[in-house]
Amino acid sequence: MPRHKLGRGVAVAGAGMSRFGLFPGQSGRDLFVEAFNAMRQSVDRGLDPRQIDAIYVGNFNSELFENQGQLAPILADWTGLLPRPATRVEDACASGGVALRQGILAIASGAYDIVLVGGVEKMSGLSIERVTDVLSTAADVLYETPAGFTFPGFYAAIATAYMTRYQATTEMLMDVTIKNHQNGAYNEKAQFQMTIRQVMEKAREQAAAKGLPAPGWKNEYDFLSDPRANPPIAAPLCLYDCSPISDGAAAVLLVAENLAKAFSSVPLYVIGSGQASDGAFYSRPDLVSLRSARAAAWEAYEMAGVGPRDIKMAEVHDCFTIAEIIASEDLGFFEPGTGVKAAQDGMTARDGRVPLNTSGGLKAKGHPVGASGVGQVVEVWKQMRAEAGGRQVSRDVNLALTHNVGGTGQTSAVHIFERR
């Protein structure tokens, strides 16, 4: 079993991201440089790239998305880090969170003092159908892919199982969509910066401009219940239950704890890190919880010496709305089966008991898959330093958590940060 005790402490001394979205003119390396520069800007006391000892890059599938293997040394080159060690880490959509963990362990080992952890994915160069195929390589190619499962299909099965077990409805999932778009509306880096109400009003205007009869939507729930506005993708999941295809990158500067104040006036200390694995979807005895997420969370809480009640906000892996609900239960914020009610009651809103995905989450901020786990740390950085602008949570955030999932839960990585 893991020893849970690192050789020395590690802190976050900077964090930044590119804008997430669709950027036809930009390659993954362009976006990475943008994220790197944003990170540098965030280092209160300045950073010379030559101070960086090593780089870890979370990337799911640059091979298939951009025909580029061995991406890590290219990114080291483009950010001026040569000849430093450059390592690409891959665990599908958990690549960023797992890269973060490797950076933490590498500093704890004593090998490095200062590590750049990045995440990047350039997805929009391929057709939507091809992107879906590429993402499905995260499933088991022997037992799942030939059966025709894609990721919306997997998560639709999870949603069906959850709804059946707990008498939940698709309408209840809409609260996740509405909340995350509300948060994304305040995030200038988000792919979607409109509330669902704004989306609805825009659709109404477009209908009027075309001379079509006015849609009868009374509110966001009406809008999301209209299959013309929110078509089914894989029943019961509809378009607004799904995170988008995105391009983007994120970067975090990790330093040995004793160097934290040399770089940052308000560093964040990494007090918990957990990573765990599970078999592919076909092998699971139960679909309404991710064993790997529970195991990773347990490890992170144990290392940090804190529990779910202590966490002031969290960025969780809402690749689909149902995934946020399950995450909120796997992380111990809510009892099994009650996550959906908690979302309905506003407990995960910015002024709720445990705000989730104040960045907009993967749903509204965007989901460039290899970047997502690192992008979560960027939001935690902003919230804990009270730099989140219009989406700043009302309470002081001295403890925060990130939760990043690969595939349907074959990999999970959970991290806990403290502002002292």
Next chain:
Amino acid sequence: MPRHKLGRGVAVAGAGMSRFGLFPGQSGRDLFVEAFNAMRQSVDRGLDPRQIDAIYVGNFNSELFENQGQLAPILADWTGLLPRPATRVEDACASGGVALRQGILAIASGAYDIVLVGGVEKMSGLSIERVTDVLSTAADVLYETPAGFTFPGFYAAIATAYMTRYQATTEMLMDVTIKNHQNGAYNEKAQFQMTIRQVMEKAREQAAAKGLPAPGWKNEYDFLSDPRANPPIAAPLCLYDCSPISDGAAAVLLVAENLAKAFSSVPLYVIGSGQASDGAFYSRPDLVSLRSARAAAWEAYEMAGVGPRDIKMAEVHDCFTIAEIIASEDLGFFEPGTGVKAAQDGMTARDGRVPLNTSGGLKAKGHPVGASGVGQVVEVWKQMRAEAGGRQVSRDVNLALTHNVGGTGQTSAVHIFERR
């Protein structure tokens, strides 16, 4: 700059590999299980898989070769390691060596005591042309791939530069081929287990059986100079200058130093580890040396407190014959420009000053790219424990080195092992 001082020591307590070769009926995960079982057999005092805390997997391109992403948790599942953290590490053909380094740092960090490091590649499922395309994703897709460069082409340019600079000839490179096939002939896991003389005699028999005129080859050099026997691939490199397309896997058990004797009566201690990066081929000021290899070697020697003269044998990255020559210089075994003469003089043979690639090297043992860096450790394990059978070097091997290169040198990883 790296601190060169790890928090605690790490030892190798087991090492094993699958056979390398072409195995149409076997997937990457099948080969990995074979390597894992061979590794378990090598643990003198036994290993229960449940004792393993984490797994790191070196793999270059399972996405393109097998349409399988997120490979690490699948391998954790197939070896009985769930729910342990499973991380795939990628740096092209250096993926194995870099995965080894991450395993070492992870134990040094205190997070784990016992780590499985594996490497795997299943290449032969695609056509030769397609394999060449997949390998070329390790080059720079913006500046190199569109120019038509493939890896034989890159290394042909390196060979041309070397031969011009140092007045070397293609015949001089043949000594590397002949030596590595001589070694491979004694390795029951090697893809090619025939000496070049045996290959020549077999070709002569085949000519006779077809009633063709007897080829006039007097010796191996004659044979390798005959373009019908050894056709050009990318001038000046011919078929027998190139490592083959291979399927295979390798596995190494790393443990915290204080646990070494609990698992192994003759463990190997990791006393040096180095990793460095370089820009892509197009950006290099000089082609006859790999800066990343020199930097990684320097770091490993410095950490180990030993120099090139202390090393009793080494497994080096001979993806092409010229690569072994350059490695022998970059590692400091021979002065720049003298590596080819040293090979001619037998200084790298099993009874030479510094035996190189006693396993047969990538040339004869085979080169399943993600597995190669881990496979090198398997040979070191056998030689240092005097278990290498007919290819055992004559001297006692108490210090050995591995050298693993990704792409044309965008990544290098060097490790030094001691038997106490």
